[in-house]
Amino acid sequence: MWQFPDKFRLIAISVLVVVTALVYSNTLEAPFYFDDFPNIVRNRDVHLTHLSFEAMGNLLSGLEGFSKRPVAHASFALNYYFHQLDVTGYHVVNLAIHVLTGIFLYLFIEITLKHFVFAPSVGFKTPSGHSESVASRASQFVGSFQAVQWCNPSVIAFIGTLLWLVHPVQVQSVTYVVQRMNSMSAMFYLLSLLLYVKARLTGFAWRRWIYSGGSVLAWSAAMGSKEIAITLPVFIIIYEWYFFQDLRVEWLRRFWPYLLAGIGILIGLGFFYFGNNPWTAIMSGYDKWDFTVTERVLTEFRVVVYYISLLVFPHPSRLNVNYDFVISHSLFQPVTTLFSLLCIASLLVLSVCLARKHRLFSFSILWFLGNLILESSVIPLDIAFEHRLYLPSMMLPMMVVFYLFSRLQKQRIVVPVLSVIAVLMCLWTFQRNAVWADPAAFSQDSVEKSPESPRSHNWLGLSLAKEGEYGKAIAHYKKALRIDPDSAPTHNNMALALVERGDYDAALSHYRKALRIRSRYPRALYGMGIAYKRKGMPDKARKCFSRALRLNSNYAPALNQLGLLLVEERRFKEGIAHFSMALSSRREFVDARYNMAVAMMKMGALDEATREYKKVLTFNPNHADAHNNLGIVLAKKGNLKEAASHFQEALRIDPGFVKAKRNLRKAQRHWGGS
Secondary structure, eight states: OOOOOHHHHHHHHHHHHHHHHHHTGGGTTOOOOTTHHHHHHSSTTOOOSOSSHHHHHHHHHHSTTTTTSHHHHHHHHHHHHHHTTOHHHHHHHHHHHHHHHHHHHHHHHHHHHIIIIISOOOEEEOTTSOEEEGGGGHHHHHSOSGGGTTSOHHHHHHHHHHHHHTOGGGHHHHHSGGGHHHHHHHHHHHHHHHHHHHHHHOSOHHHHHHHHHHHHHHHHHHHTTOGGGGGHHHHHHHHIIIIISTTOHHHHHHHHHHHHHHHHHHHHHHHHHHOSOHHHHHHHGGGGSSSOHHHHHHHHHHHHHHHHHHHHOOOGGGOOSSOOOOOOOBTTBTTHHHHHHHHHHHHHHHHHHHTTTBHHHHHHHHHHHHHHTTTTTTSOOOSOOGGGGTTTTTTHHHHHHHHHHHHOSOGGGHHHHHHHHHHHHHHHHHHHHHHHHOHHHHHHHHHHHOTTOHHHHHHHHHHHHHTTOHHHHHHHHHHHHHHOTTOHHHHHHHHHHHHHTTOHHHHHHHHHHHHHHOSSOHHHHHHHHHHHHHTTOHHHHHHHHHHHHHHOTTOHHHHHHHHHHHHHTTOHHHHHHHHHHHHHHOTTOHHHHHHHHHHHHHHTOHHHHHHHHHHHHHHOTTOHHHHHHHHHHHHHTTOHHHHHHHHHHHHHHOTTOHHHHHHHHHHHTTOOOO
């Protein structure tokens, strides 16, 4: 009676895939943001060592945090293997993960509605020992069973999933590349729960074992992507108790040893992630924040209420990558803290009251609050991020759709209303993605929405500096430092901009401030070395580069600069050795490879120089200097025709390249001298 043909499921999934792909089609070229991504695919400031699977194991073992998030980090490494730093490949994978998560969500909602709300096919034992089908309890689950007879679980699952997939609040989990850890964990989380339900419903023992094993593997993958999956065992128990056990207290009494075992597993995972003294580790994490653990917990009450408002009205003007929440210092400061606490408490009470007669709604409320609790409690994290809603928000659109279908008197208006909502969500998501696709608009958007956030001004300064707008960048760095004068990265970025403007003394002053705040800061030491080098003080520059290497022996930029200083002193072999070390840490470091080729050419090692210049052009075919120098080397080797082609290519790239013009004329006159 309640079955739709398999064709509907295929069409529904196809529509979910196509619509989601269209909504996110303007993000495939969105750039990497912030410093998180380089820290995932490579050691800090060091690119991947090789592009070979043999070296990948060594790479992964060296990644920060790899032992705790190996699945997500391995996916980044594989992305790098196939795409290097071409951002499109990363976005395609992120989008595929989002779509797969949506498919799993559709199947999970459909199987839950089909078996426990509309046309149940399973039963449970009543306290008297008699078998009773869930169909006879349907009205207790959802209220008036007759009111929803006309609707189908596949339709509700499809519309609820579509609204979740295209909801603007999901943009941060999909378009922000590094948040793949979040979406991938949620994907495996949902798959694990879906396989558990299928294992419980199947009548074949061999299928039960396969589904159960798959559920365990999926949870392991979820935990290997991000720690938010730690709540899954709790929700499996809640789901079992709500839907398979009919909320029977006697089942809990029989099941308590397993509950204790589950609690033990969760405690063990806590020690794994936080060490032998989890509370001390948590408290030490607050050293870098300007709020205490109590203030964070109090503030999170307001944040959760704001999250709810975003789910209800996610207009792009309300979305922000960097929320600047006023910290709550007590329940009454600000007073909205108390109101927010009462709101959350009311939701919990409502969930308890709905448990018997409206079980689906009760479960959805618990799902939302329970999956927020890890990142909205004592863990020392930033106050608010939209990607934290990715997993908790999954059941809420379905709950709205189900309510509309079951309660609205004029049933014919339900589909048009939901269609308008879906179209609006698609439009807003597309608009929000357009902001993420434009670095300047992205940074400006953050500053406009959080004008007192030093982080926002720092981001906008970086964006402006990349465009060569150093004066405007410095103005925003100054605003950031006015708000937070102890930000080492902002001092470092200010110094970089000052160096580009030729104000070396001011730059050195900011580098020193950055190093006073963060003594182990290779980037600041490297920048200071560049400033001294441009001031004509090579000895001081060398000391700075050497200090940076003492902090990070694989710091490729410092190795490259030391190599240049050695070549200037005509110590070619030592310089080449430094370039080689830089390239062993950062294979695609074009500057180091080009400098090594120049040193080899000056040494007279023409064959080696030819090889390295060609490698430079493999990484950067538009390197005019490499084309010109390769032409010189080929001319010296007597290969005038090929030399002329490289001089011509250098002129195509840079028509005003005077040396290339002169060399081309010489090559055409059969010039072969130096």
